[in-house]
Amino acid sequence: MIAKKQTASKTPVKTSARKRAALATRETILRAAIKVFSKYGLSGGSIDKISHAARSHDRMIYYYFGNKDGLFVAALEEIYRRFNEAEAKLVLDVENAEASMRQIIQFILHYYRDHPEFITILNSENLLRGQHISKSRTAREYSTAAIGVIEQTLVRGCAQGLFRSEIRPRDIYLMIASLGYFYQSNRFTLTAFLGENLESPKVFAEWEEFVTNTVLRTIKLAD
Amino acid sequence: MIAKKQTASKTPVKTSARKRAALATRETILRAAIKVFSKYGLSGGSIDKISHAARSHDRMIYYYFGNKDGLFVAALEEIYRRFNEAEAKLVLDVENAEASMRQIIQFILHYYRDHPEFITILNSENLLRGQHISKSRTAREYSTAAIGVIEQTLVRGCAQGLFRSEIRPRDIYLMIASLGYFYQSNRFTLTAFLGENLESPKVFAEWEEFVTNTVLRTIKLAD
């Protein structure tokens, strides 16, 4: 019933081949699950589709993740983890607050564009009214990091006399996320709606520029 | 085999009781479908759940909508129709461009807040990569209206020397929609993420103000 978590090895020096194989199976299933859930949603992404995509067996999913919900939770945590990992690698120009902010905006918009599974799985979770994420302890930790980066940049910009002081980091985070997320999440209906292909590089680049200008206009002091 | 569309009656003066009842059945099913699809998504929203919610029978769904996809398309077009209908009722203060813009922003944000089915069904459609909307002829017509309102307001503001002229109406439409949509669509994961209840009236009001200020800051000429 209860999913077995990939526990830390007691003998860290020499992991047995068996254990490594097991981890590989677990990872393969998880990767497949992310792909399938991303494409079909939670109810549309069947255990069968996933085990097949992972070239494994239904039974293994129950072995490693307990049940379908357990697998979905693991998928959800994994996509958050990946986003965080990517963000941690972001090297900002500490000298230049505006450049930093541009980098952050670019990072978020590009991450959303290049990781559609991040968006679709989050949407699935929101369709379920966040019933999994609310139980997860890891979610909050990740948010602190994400907003932290923005906060530091805003503080630096303020100190340099470039940015407005009354701006809340959380609002800027939401603003950038909104402008990046909605564009990707709804690109299919928007494409039909606007009669313009939002997946074209040119259209995306224009949007990126608009977002960057708008965010900076929001946080910068008037010249 | 073929879904019957609710066609205009040939004898408009005297609609028979049966015909009225039939329309009612169709409407009841459609309303139930919107609710169920909204709550469970396309694959999660079973025909059975819908017919039960409509106090009708599975068979009638096929009678009126052909198949599940046909019903989903009808639901999709209906939520667009409703949004458009609501927007058409919006009475703007033509004298005051800034007030107009505030009204538009408020309308959109409130509409998203009060019609979660609009958001979840659009998300479902985007999960399916827009496979239904791309076939719909009505989508484009609706968009023209939605952006048209913004365009007129921008033009008026420009003429009055209040707004910047280089702003594209489509960008402002996307901006407002993004800021309103993402907040609602992702409110569950965001609530867990931020540790702040985005459904609280106070938090919503603050966001509304932020969005309004930000959009106006974007379009207004510097004082």
Place this chain on the structure above:
Amino acid sequence: MIAKKQTASKTPVKTSARKRAALATRETILRAAIKVFSKYGLSGGSIDKISHAARSHDRMIYYYFGNKDGLFVAALEEIYRRFNEAEAKLVLDVENAEASMRQIIQFILHYYRDHPEFITILNSENLLRGQHISKSRTAREYSTAAIGVIEQTLVRGCAQGLFRSEIRPRDIYLMIASLGYFYQSNRFTLTAFLGENLESPKVFAEWEEFVTNTVLRTIKLAD
């Protein structure tokens, strides 16, 4: 419940347009039923497929034929009727018994080839263990005619000192029917089985010749 038969008009001189239209509907449905039952069998040939093929409505089938079984019975009797009608048009060379027999064989083999629905519907009825035909009064009448033609020819051949006298007409009828029917009825499995396309004109012509020779060899006195 009970199918309404196409009753004889009370005013035979002047059939009303309405009545003619009704007959047309009935005939169209019957023709469509024969096609559909022929292609899909009784259980595979749905009321819906038939009414659609007839460009009519399900309800009309019940109006004219009572229920699905009634329609099948009508189809069955119609294909027998058509066969009989065609046979009645057969003009035999009364002077020459052997030529007559050749004509009969050719007629049967060609009729089976050109009317696959005759074969498939009979097969459907036999799958149902003849449950419809056993109730039909018309079947026996038809058989008398069919065998009668063969009997007359055999008798003439006998009188002319050409044919053996101990031959039973019923056996010859069964023989010709067997050799013609099996070839057509099982042509798909035989084609796979023999690796030879039984639908090719050349292969059919060879079979026709073989059948003719064999039947004549059976009934003719040794020279």
Place this chain on the structure above:
Amino acid sequence: MIAKKQTASKTPVKTSARKRAALATRETILRAAIKVFSKYGLSGGSIDKISHAARSHDRMIYYYFGNKDGLFVAALEEIYRRFNEAEAKLVLDVENAEASMRQIIQFILHYYRDHPEFITILNSENLLRGQHISKSRTAREYSTAAIGVIEQTLVRGCAQGLFRSEIRPRDIYLMIASLGYFYQSNRFTLTAFLGENLESPKVFAEWEEFVTNTVLRTIKLAD
């Protein structure tokens, strides 16, 4: 998702009890399928009827045969296999070609009489225009054997100066099959048609004699 064929065990010495039980399940289903398809045809023979007849569950049919078509193909191949198996057991009197031919005719006619499922399932397949058999690799192999027996007998009879040399084995095969098959396949409509019960042993025996005499008359040299 994919039908599992009953593969040869990797450890042939010691088959587990579970594996044996599984094979039994598969076999029971297959046997039930043959009975049900035989009685109701392909579309009339429902999965439910079959699983019930096999005292198993719907689900197991999909587990072992993939889908209904897969089950039908298995049934089709099985009845061919059985016929072939029975024919292989046929011990012919090699010294006497005429006796051999009588044995072959008797075997075929009796097999058709005693295995009505062979006939009805073949008819079902022909209704479907041979869509399954054409994909089967085994069909051709069986035919070679069936005709081979006749060919050998004809060759021997020729060598003994008893049979005509210009006779093609394939025609004789078709002739015997036709005369045996049609009689059984259409016995219900023929019974109504002829007013004679073709299932009575006496009538069958007479037909068997007629067929034997006719075939021999066809292949034998005139005395």
Place this chain on the structure above:
DNA sequence: CATGAATGAGCTTTCATTCAT
């Protein structure tokens, strides 16, 4: 660590048929 077998409930869809006008 892995797997083949089994299960029962649920899925979307089609069936033949009847009702009310």
Place this chain on the structure above:
DNA sequence: CATGAATGAAAGCTCATTCAT
């Protein structure tokens, strides 16, 4: 004479999950 609306049962098939090794 014809038709749109309605119905309940059953169809083929997939679902998440557990059992026995």
